[in-house]
Amino acid sequence: MSLQHAILTALLEKPSSGLELARRFDRSIGYFWSATHQQIYRELGKLESAGLIRELPVSQPARGQRKAYEVLPAGRDELAAWVRRSEDPRPLRDPLGLRLRAAAMVGTEGLAAEVQRHLALHRKQLAEFEAIEARDFPADGSGDALQHLVLRGGIEMETFWIKWLTEAAERLPEG
């Protein structure tokens, strides 16, 4: 049910339409949970049926107006209860590690290039996170500490990938 709670969090931060949510998931919220627009629309529908959110009434319903949603008290309660619940970490799922292992059986052809490609992707992501950190969390300690912590998680995760992939690149042939 994590996706529903992610949506509730995002809507509490700021009432939004489906597409706005999808965009915000591509950025901040997405460090630890990604979602496509279809998933988001589906869950918005469920959340509305469940009485946890509602369409934000608009003063002048002009044509082409996008639907925006806001969180109802029941939604806030549910989110608060979820934060207090206990939930185990999900096991890691990454195909590249698997492919390295498979390569031990069937040969490493092409893997060095793939590792380089992943390295570039992770370096790019890290640069983006660091740019966000510099912009939103200056050294003076302004900005929300919890949100900064989450961003730090994203940064350290990417740092891990870069470190490990660099090791991998050194150990693979045909660099």
Add this chain to the structure above:
Amino acid sequence: MSLQHAILTALLEKPSSGLELARRFDRSIGYFWSATHQQIYRELGKLESAGLIRELPVSQPARGQRKAYEVLPAGRDELAAWVRRSEDPRPLRDPLGLRLRAAAMVGTEGLAAEVQRHLALHRKQLAEFEAIEARDFPADGSGDALQHLVLRGGIEMETFWIKWLTEAAERLPEG
């Protein structure tokens, strides 16, 4: 399709029955991909239908004999092709990061304890990985380099979690 390829890899390393596979997934292969026995049985069925694996013929089919599978040439080919394919990393999915963010909206009550619990889990996992490393990959450089690399990935991943969760513990109230 990663699970099917994980199974092919495992069967190439050693022909096994469904439950043996499930156990091995809990350990080595599972660093980067986990699976329940139900998933494994289902995929074994599909792989067999697709002609990529077959039941290992046994000399004396005693009662209670467990079915074991071995990889056919077509299966090896498919695995080799997969290793050569290009595939993007999957986005991270972890509910705890999400909950920290949600806590910025609805309060951090109970989170410090949860962070401690996760810390303990990750420390335990790290200790297990390090024990395996000490056992299977002594300093003299014996042992398969690729498999060692994959294990290093698991170790560094857990190290990341511990570092980040420690940061989180320091920043959360009511420790």
Add this chain to the structure above:
DNA sequence: CTCGCTTATGCAACTTGTTGCACAAGCGAG
């Protein structure tokens, strides 16, 4: 021997995530 425990295999139903497409409205260029 038989009762309960463990091991091994598997089905069915459900939830979650992905892919591909459909449709409508606004917008800008020709």
Add this chain to the structure above:
DNA sequence: CTCGCTTGTGCAACAAGTTGCATAAGCGAG
């Protein structure tokens, strides 16, 4: 104006992963 492009919303089908249960065989204690 109108054609094609982009934006926003959404359905349907599928693939992947999870949960709960059903079944059967071996095994060891009483």
